Structure formats: structure tokens, C-alpha cells
Amino acid sequence: MLRQYELIERVKEYDPDADEALLNRAYVYTVQKHGSQKRASGDPYFSHPVEVAGLMTDLKLDQDSIITALLHDTVEDTLATIEDIEANFGKDVARLVDGVTKLSKIEQMPENERAAENLRKFLLAMSEDIRVLLVKLGDRLHNMRTLHFIKNPEKRQRIARETMDIYAPLAERIGMYEYMREMQALAFEQLEPDAFQTITGRLEQIRKQDGGQVDAIALQIKQALAEAGLQVEVSGREKHPYSIWRKMAERHVSFEQVTDIFAFRIITESIGDCYRAMGMLHTTWQFIPGRFKDYISTPKSNGYRSLHTSLIFDNSMRVEVQIRTRDMHHRNEFGLAAHWAYKQNDTPDGSVGWLRDLIEIVDASHDAEELLEHTRMAIYQDRIFAFTPKGALFQLPKGATPVDFAFAVHTDLGAQTVGAKINGRHMPLRTVLNNGDVVEIIKGSEAEPQMSWLGFVVTGKARAAIRRAVRLKERAEVAELGGKLFDEIADRVPAKIGKKAIREAVKRLEMHDAEELMYAIGAAEVEDRDVMEALVPGCTADFEDEAPDWSKRDKAISIRGLTPGVGFKLAECCHPVPGDRIVGTRKTGEGVEVHTIDCLTLASGIDSDWIDLQWGKRSHGAVGRLRVTLYDRPGTLAEMAGIFAKNHVNVMSLQQTALDHPFTSYEIDLEVQDLAHLTRMLSALRASDAVAHAERG
Incomplete structure (x- = not known):
């Protein structure tokens, strides 16, 4: 001490x-x-x-x-x-x-x-x-x-x-x-005591058997560079046991197959000497193609600068060589701390520019697990370099796509991305970028992040921003659903509900504002009875405690607006249920097909007559279709089935439509009573941690 x-x-x-x-x-x-x-x-x-x-x-x-x-x-x-x-x-x-x-x-x-x-x-x-x-x-x-x-x-x-x-x-x-x-x-x-002991034991054997080979190679390098007029310091060392073990794991090879166990470091007087030393080494010994990296002209995002190459010596031994100046070496070993004395009162500079991205991730992450996932992505390094059309350089993890690139440039650009050009050619957004690619992002003012992007983006910043945007959009949709359900609840209380009653209800339910109330209703976080009681205290005293079991009711569907004797069927493209606004289409010699007013099939054009229709009084019982995306982990399907059972719906069919880790998508047909019943079902699904996304089919 x-x-x-x-x-x-x-x-x-x-x-x-x-x-x-x-x-x-x-x-x-x-x-x-x-x-x-x-x-x-x-x-x-x-x-x-x-x-x-x-x-x-x-x-x-x-x-x-x-x-x-x-x-x-x-x-x-x-x-x-x-x-x-x-x-x-x-x-x-x-x-x-x-x-x-x-x-x-x-x-x-x-x-x-x-x-x-x-x-x-x-x-x-x-x-x-x-x-x-x-x-x-x-x-x-x-x-x-x-x-x-x-x-x-x-x-x-x-x-x-x-x-x-x-x-x-x-x-x-x-x-x-x-x-x-x-x-x-x-x-x-x-963490790996057996592997540690094995590798350190092998390194000890090599140390005993090499007969000063590391020192001999270091001396050869120094002499060769001295003959070229370069004054340098050369040191050799074994790679660390963890570095060797990681290489064995990544390449799926044994210890004997790891060829570059030794690494040599050359310290020069100037940057020019670094490049002259590199040229001298490459003309004296055979270098391994694809292993040369220039981190001097293009430093790593943490400020690391050095030239890296791998050489084959006379005895077929492969070694890694790093070449840098003395100042680079000091900064490389101690990073930001090495030049703290020169930047004591500054905020973190470009050498830690990634910090800004991490702060954005903190703000965007939903919970502890999500934050951990995003930040681990951001702090681990295995990088490629890509350029904007104007030549600005961005470092990204291997496997990054144009969407990752767009979010790296700016969060707003990522959110507005609709397409990309890579090296001048239009390419899919899921295309994996290569080192040196020039990426041009095509944006649209009305565009917004898509949940499907989570299937291929690899940066924590992109994933956090996409998830945040999807959550905000879903919250708005849930609040809109809650507004519709609120109107139905308000119709059931024995008073006309105005703004004052809503303000009082918000206070009684200990919420901040009407928007929070609508979201809570849409997300099934508050019971109808509680909302009614908050609106008109005492109005639910005579209500039954049990929720209706819709599965025990008979179907009773009637359509108003049809010519007597004309048959009808509910369209399978939009699956209308009682409560939807509907319209009928009829071709000569055929019955009437009932669609929702916003059905995409109608929007694309149908060669038939349109008929204005309405549901008959007390119509209930129809098949509604949902598209649900679950997180791909054990128990989520069972949780969704439990939600169906709790809400008293019969599952008519369930079909897996996509498997794109970490998500699985399903198309589900459910027997429900009416639009309100289906809407509650949708709200319950969206409130579940097992469900990433849910919408009508």
C-alpha cells in the first residue's frame, strides 16, 4: 500500500x-x-x-x-x-x-x-x-x-x-x-478457469521451447529497420490468454490452429516513419493479404491510432505487428485519460462522440433489459467504415444496414428513411454494409420508423429509436381506441357527460389528464365500472359483478338496407363485425357481400354495385381477424391464449405468418360479439408484455 x-x-x-x-x-x-x-x-x-x-x-x-x-x-x-x-x-x-x-x-x-x-x-x-x-x-x-x-x-x-x-x-x-x-x-x-489454466499452460510450454525466438524476431525487425535508416523501439509479447481463447471461439479452432500467438510493437519517431517502417516490413517479409489496417489515417472511434499488419517469418511463424509513434502509444494505452491534462474543462470530444448516442439510448429505452441490450450493442466494437455522399465518415458495427447508418447520421434522418442508395445503386434497407460503402439515405416527410426494421438493425441507437417511435405510435392508437370505448361507457351512465365530469373523473382516478384516461381505457388498465363510478359516483350500485360471457351467446346478425329475400355474406377480406360502418357490394346474379367502409378491397376498386347498409338492432356474433406479433420467447403464445380465454372469445383459426427473430407474427380469426368486444380484445393484447404489435387484419 x-x-x-x-x-x-x-x-x-x-x-x-x-x-x-x-x-x-x-x-x-x-x-x-x-x-x-x-x-x-x-x-x-x-x-x-x-x-x-x-x-x-x-x-x-x-x-x-x-x-x-x-x-x-x-x-x-x-x-x-x-x-x-x-x-x-x-x-x-x-x-x-x-x-x-x-x-x-x-x-x-x-x-x-x-x-x-x-x-x-x-x-x-x-x-x-x-x-x-x-x-x-x-x-x-x-x-x-x-x-x-x-x-x-x-x-x-x-x-x-x-x-x-x-x-x-x-x-x-x-x-x-x-x-x-x-x-x-x-x-x-x-469465468473460465479450465480454459484459463489450459491456455496459460500451453503458453508456458511455448515459452520454454522457443529458445528466445520472440527476442530473435524483435531483433531481426529492429536491424532491418535500422538498415533503412529508421530508429525504432521493438518489443514482442505473447497475446493474452483471453485474446487467444476468444480467437479460438470465434474461428472454431484449437489452440494449435491459432497461428498469430505473438505480437510485436514498433515505436517510431514520426507518422512518416510509421509508413516507411510498414513498407520496409512488407518488402522484407511476406505479409498476409487482408490483414493490413490503417488506424492512423482513419482512427477508431475511441481515438486509437496505429498501423496493423501480419507477417510470415522464415519458419512459417505468423506474427502480428503494430506500428505507432510514442505519443500514439501513450494515448492508445490510456485513451481519454492520457490527454486529460490538456482537456480538463472540456466536454467529451470526438474521441468519445459515441457518448451522445448512448445518452439518446438512455432516454429512449423502455426498461432495464432493453437498456442493457442497446448499450451492450453500442459499447462493443467490431467496426466498419461508411461514408455519406459528401464524404463524412461514420463507424458502425459489422452487419450494419442503411437504417443503422441513417440513425448514426441523425435520429431524425433515421426516422424519415424510406430507401437507400449504396454506391449509387438503389438497395433494400436490410442490405448489410461493407467497409468503404458510400450510403445515400432517401427520406420522406411523412415516413416513420417501421417495427419490421427491428428484424435487421444491429446498432443500439437504431433499435432504441425504432422501439420508442413504435411505442409512441401504439400509445396514440390505444388512446384513440380508448376514446371510442369511453363514448360507449358514457352512454351507459344516467347523466349527460361533459368536460367538467371528465375532469372530475380524472381527479378521482388519480390521473394527470383526459389523454391518460383514454389510454388507460384503451389499454384495459381501468375497468368500465371504475370509469362509470368516477363519472357519476354511485351509478354502478345495482350492476352485476360478473362480466358477460360472450362465448355463451347465440349469433344474431341482421343487415338493414337489403332487398327482402336477398342473401348476404360477411367479406373475408376485412371481416366486419357488428358496430363497424359497413357497405354492401353486389354483382349481377350474386348475393350481397358486406365490407367495412374502409376495406382496402373497396379502395382498390370493385366492378359491382354499392349498397348503403346498417347492422340490424341487437346484432351480435361474428368472426373478426387480428394480426398479432409476439416476442419470440417461451410462454408468449400461452399468454396470448390466456388473454383470449379471459375475454371470452373463441379462436376459429391461428396461422403463423412470419418468423423474424426476435418476433413471430400470427393471423388469428376470433369469434366475437361486436366491435366493442373486438376492441377490448385488441386493447388487452396491446397491454401485454408478450405482444409487440396488434392490429385488425
């Missing part, structure tokens, strides 16, 4: 103007507050915040960050309060400590909620001050280094999984590869 004077000396080395007295006070404060508390290792608890502060000095962060690291557990684990922190160390430190404390508190929540809320807090805290994330990553790295002291294996697994899924990718996303690699290695050891 760092001693007090050692920590102060570290800070003063790179920040001579740091307030030594304040740093000393913070050190003493954390020691006193944590007192006799112990860690699982048996060490004094205050050793942890001191070590985290030491990690922050390695990043050369400002004194407020060092003090935050020292105090980051005091509010959660001692009697200290944020007010105490502010009084002793100022508003900025108190705000940073509060941000880190909130992140830590979330870790006691249920697993999925905890992970999702952690991400939510991360993103919001990062948007205000990136130092919150830097301190939290230091906190997690030190906890991972001491994870083996925790006796409970399930707790070790949970912490390791959370580190692998959230903290390591976030470290990568801000370019802190040193943190990312160590977190992954420590988490991998806990």
Missing part, C-alpha cells in the same frame, strides 16, 4: 502546483473514516481507496480526481455524508464522489437491473464529467486484482461477469486498453 508521503510525491511529480495540504487531509480523512474496517484479504479497508488513488496518479489525473479516489467509498461504507465531503473538500470533489457512490450503490440490485442501471448511471455521470468513469474503472481494476480473496464463488463469478460485460468494454471504448486487457484477463480466470 502506498504511504501518505509516497502518494503526495507522485502527484507533485507531474503537478507541482497541487495542494499538498488538501491531499494530506484527504488521505487522513479516508484512514480515519474507514477505521478498523477490513477487506476480504484481511488488509485494512483504507488500503483500497489509497491504491485506487495510486492508479489515478499513474494516469496523471488532477488533484480533485486523486481526492475523489481516496474518498470514493466513505459515503457508502462509513458515516460520512456528501455534505461532509463538500464542507471539507469543496463542491467539485463532492459532486465526483456522489457520482462514483451512486454507481457503487447500484451493485446491490438484482443482476439485470443492476447491470442496466449501472450503465444508465455511468452514461449520465460521464456526460457531466468523465472523471467519474476514470475513478470507477480504477476502483473496479483494483477490486479485480483482489477478487481471489473473496470466498463465495458465486459472488466472484458475478463480479467477473459484470467486469467482462460492462467495465472492460467501457475501458476499451474510451481507449484505455491497458485497463481493458487486465480486467479481461482477471475476469477470464474466474
Whole structure:
């Protein structure tokens, strides 16, 4: 553990103007507050915040960050309060400590909620001050280094999984590869102990057998470049066990088939030397086609810059080579933290431009699971580059489509997308983009996101925006249905209902406004009886408690407006039910076919006579058709069947029409009494978590 004077000396080395007295006070404060508390290792608890502060000095962060690291557990684990922190160390430190404390508190929540809320807090805290994330990553790295002291294996697994899924990718996303690699290695050891032992054992064997081969190759590279007049530093290393294991899993190969186990790094004096070194290597040794990547001219979204290539040496050994300047190397290893000293008061710059997208995802996500899904998509990297017609560059995940591209450019452009040109050719919206594609988005002012897009988009930003738009559209439709149902409910109360009665009803039902009431009625969140009672208190006293069992009623359909003796049938294209506005069509020598007034078949034109029709009094009992899209997961079909049973409808037919993961679509014919009955059925379906979309067929 760092001693007090050692920590102060570290800070003063790179920040001579740091307030030594304040740093000393913070050190003493954390020691006193944590007192006799112990860690699982048996060490004094205050050793942890001191070590985290030491990690922050390695990043050369400002004194407020060092003090935050020292105090980051005091509010959660001692009697200290944020007010105490502010009084002793100022508003900025108190705000940073509060941000880190909130992140830590979330870790006691249920697993999925905890992970999702952690991400939510991360993103919001990062948007205000990136130092919150830097301190939290230091906190997690030190906890991972001491994870083996925790006796409970399930707790070790949970912490390791959370580190692998959230903290390591976030470290990568801000370019802190040193943190990312160590977190992954420590988490991998806990999550896959057998694989870890096997791979480290094989690497140990290679180390014993290679006879200094890595050093020999590094020397060959350095000599070849020196002969070309380039002064460079060359270092070689084995790839990390987790990196090898992931490559084995992705390529479905054994350890022996992983050829590029060794990697070499070349540090040059200038960017020009990087490209000269690359040319020299490619003329001296055979390079592997398709493995060259230029991240200097086109950096990664986290600011990473380097040249990558793979070479084959004399003994057929394949190795990966990275070439970069000294400044690039420092920034590549520590990312945003490496140039914090130059941007202390700035908001996150272009190197973390993805943060804006993540903040949008926070706003658009419906629940914890959805947020977790969207943000995991956004923080994992395996990228391609695509261009607008004007040459603007956008980085996207592999598998991205024009719709993903449109949302990456701007959320409004994504929402208005109707088509796309890829390299000048009209292509389907589900087309997968390739590296270097030029994408032109065709938009329409009346267009809106389609739920079917969820079957092929891959970015979290696009999925979040589409789901939000679909939810808003569905909410409007549900509220419209609720308005129709409200009119029917209002007809059943013994008074004329005006605006005043509706306002009073909204208050009695503890809702915000009439729109919320209409939505609640349409979504079957409130019973008819409760609405009637809210409109006219006491009016339901004599009503029966049981809902009518429509399935036990006989059909009784009559049509007014027909010539006596003329037969009729209900059209199968629109499935009219009593309560719909209807019209009849009749061809010579045939009976009358009854359609809904808005039937698409009528709109397309029918060569027949039209007859104005109405339902006869007390008409009830007909077959209505619904198109329902369920989430493709166990139990959703059973839940839908339960909704049918609860609403007393008979299922006449059910046909699967589409399977487009994560959705399954069905066309369902139901025996219902009238439009109100069918509308309630639709509302009940739309209110279910099992149902993604429901509409009349």
C-alpha cells in the first residue's frame, strides 16, 4: 500500500502546483473514516481507496480526481455524508464522489437491473464529467486484482461477469486498453478457469521451447529497420490468454490452429516513419493479404491510432505487428485519460462522440433489459467504415444496414428513411454494409420508423429509436381506441357527460389528464365500472359483478338496407363485425357481400354495385381477424391464449405468418360479439408484455 508521503510525491511529480495540504487531509480523512474496517484479504479497508488513488496518479489525473479516489467509498461504507465531503473538500470533489457512490450503490440490485442501471448511471455521470468513469474503472481494476480473496464463488463469478460485460468494454471504448486487457484477463480466470489454466499452460510450454525466438524476431525487425535508416523501439509479447481463447471461439479452432500467438510493437519517431517502417516490413517479409489496417489515417472511434499488419517469418511463424509513434502509444494505452491534462474543462470530444448516442439510448429505452441490450450493442466494437455522399465518415458495427447508418447520421434522418442508395445503386434497407460503402439515405416527410426494421438493425441507437417511435405510435392508437370505448361507457351512465365530469373523473382516478384516461381505457388498465363510478359516483350500485360471457351467446346478425329475400355474406377480406360502418357490394346474379367502409378491397376498386347498409338492432356474433406479433420467447403464445380465454372469445383459426427473430407474427380469426368486444380484445393484447404489435387484419 502506498504511504501518505509516497502518494503526495507522485502527484507533485507531474503537478507541482497541487495542494499538498488538501491531499494530506484527504488521505487522513479516508484512514480515519474507514477505521478498523477490513477487506476480504484481511488488509485494512483504507488500503483500497489509497491504491485506487495510486492508479489515478499513474494516469496523471488532477488533484480533485486523486481526492475523489481516496474518498470514493466513505459515503457508502462509513458515516460520512456528501455534505461532509463538500464542507471539507469543496463542491467539485463532492459532486465526483456522489457520482462514483451512486454507481457503487447500484451493485446491490438484482443482476439485470443492476447491470442496466449501472450503465444508465455511468452514461449520465460521464456526460457531466468523465472523471467519474476514470475513478470507477480504477476502483473496479483494483477490486479485480483482489477478487481471489473473496470466498463465495458465486459472488466472484458475478463480479467477473459484470467486469467482462460492462467495465472492460467501457475501458476499451474510451481507449484505455491497458485497463481493458487486465480486467479481461482477471475476469477470464474466474469465468473460465479450465480454459484459463489450459491456455496459460500451453503458453508456458511455448515459452520454454522457443529458445528466445520472440527476442530473435524483435531483433531481426529492429536491424532491418535500422538498415533503412529508421530508429525504432521493438518489443514482442505473447497475446493474452483471453485474446487467444476468444480467437479460438470465434474461428472454431484449437489452440494449435491459432497461428498469430505473438505480437510485436514498433515505436517510431514520426507518422512518416510509421509508413516507411510498414513498407520496409512488407518488402522484407511476406505479409498476409487482408490483414493490413490503417488506424492512423482513419482512427477508431475511441481515438486509437496505429498501423496493423501480419507477417510470415522464415519458419512459417505468423506474427502480428503494430506500428505507432510514442505519443500514439501513450494515448492508445490510456485513451481519454492520457490527454486529460490538456482537456480538463472540456466536454467529451470526438474521441468519445459515441457518448451522445448512448445518452439518446438512455432516454429512449423502455426498461432495464432493453437498456442493457442497446448499450451492450453500442459499447462493443467490431467496426466498419461508411461514408455519406459528401464524404463524412461514420463507424458502425459489422452487419450494419442503411437504417443503422441513417440513425448514426441523425435520429431524425433515421426516422424519415424510406430507401437507400449504396454506391449509387438503389438497395433494400436490410442490405448489410461493407467497409468503404458510400450510403445515400432517401427520406420522406411523412415516413416513420417501421417495427419490421427491428428484424435487421444491429446498432443500439437504431433499435432504441425504432422501439420508442413504435411505442409512441401504439400509445396514440390505444388512446384513440380508448376514446371510442369511453363514448360507449358514457352512454351507459344516467347523466349527460361533459368536460367538467371528465375532469372530475380524472381527479378521482388519480390521473394527470383526459389523454391518460383514454389510454388507460384503451389499454384495459381501468375497468368500465371504475370509469362509470368516477363519472357519476354511485351509478354502478345495482350492476352485476360478473362480466358477460360472450362465448355463451347465440349469433344474431341482421343487415338493414337489403332487398327482402336477398342473401348476404360477411367479406373475408376485412371481416366486419357488428358496430363497424359497413357497405354492401353486389354483382349481377350474386348475393350481397358486406365490407367495412374502409376495406382496402373497396379502395382498390370493385366492378359491382354499392349498397348503403346498417347492422340490424341487437346484432351480435361474428368472426373478426387480428394480426398479432409476439416476442419470440417461451410462454408468449400461452399468454396470448390466456388473454383470449379471459375475454371470452373463441379462436376459429391461428396461422403463423412470419418468423423474424426476435418476433413471430400470427393471423388469428376470433369469434366475437361486436366491435366493442373486438376492441377490448385488441386493447388487452396491446397491454401485454408478450405482444409487440396488434392490429385488425
